[in-house]
Amino acid sequence: MASSSTSPEPAALRLRPGAPVLGRGPGEVQLGTDSRWSLVLSGLADAETRWLTASATTQHASLERTAARHRVEDERRREIGTLLADCGFLVPSPRRTPDVLATAGGAADAPVLGALLPDGGGMVTLARRAVRRVGVSGLGRIGAMLAAHLATAGVGTLVLDDDSPVQVTDLGTGTYRQTDVGHRRAARLEAALGARYPRTAWARTWHADALPDVVVAVCDRVVRPETFTLLMSAGIPHLPVVVGEADVTLGPFVLPGSTACTACWHRHATDADERWPELVDQLAELPAAPGQETVLSVTAAALAAGQVLAHLDGTRPAAAGAVLEVTLPEAVARTRPVEAHPACPCTVPPR
């Protein structure tokens, strides 16, 4: 949230969109309900209460203009405005609308993102997403929904990787159509999502001068560390999503060189069961892919989108140094830490 040392003059500011102003009896209002930032102001004059309440519904007007309309004293306006700025409730009135790709110009996403970061009401975060690139490999139900979620959230470029045919089991989640069955997944998904998100850039190959910011790989039954050798050597963050028998495991979200990698995960699994490498070989050779069940698919796609966007937005994903396990019937993600394995050369211990 905003710090007191950088509080701008409140006159140029407006109340942050998405922050409700609630009456708590005479002379007292509450801003927000989230325990991370909600604020109670008490000892307010009637005019000040009316000013703050009106500011929540006239967010196009600056706090100063609304204060003048409600005849709030200048000194009190500055005093209260500084407090609100210090607590992250004020944002600058935008001089121009940033170029964002999120659905509806970010109207649904920006107020929420603006509550998390002091970034001008979420629009700066959305504008940054518009120049980011994400790869999605494995385009069954989970990968297809993930690509749609990332486009909705305003990611600029999505690279789709999967030339296997669309299966009837891929249908029913709003991505593929019946007529896509039997045709190549990446091409059909690009056609379907390209029509829904025309300003998003869709591609199927990378260029050396425009490498991905993150790659998500949806894998059947098991993930092999060799899959990520190139991404590791190029330092590209990546997230495996592994579809099991009645579960999906996301992670670890690998930040190469700083968090546990997929080889670390396998080394830990081998420490726990020396037969694990043999099982991996057999699992990788099984002919039939596990079904991407409805609840597991939508949950995994949403969780994967959350991990990718957290990274793009500059925060550490929950699956960095951990795996998120979702099992049926609960369908609740459980986090299990994954430390860097001492025998794996992927991370350098801090000196």
Ligand SMILES: [Zn+2]
């Ligand atoms: Zn490792």
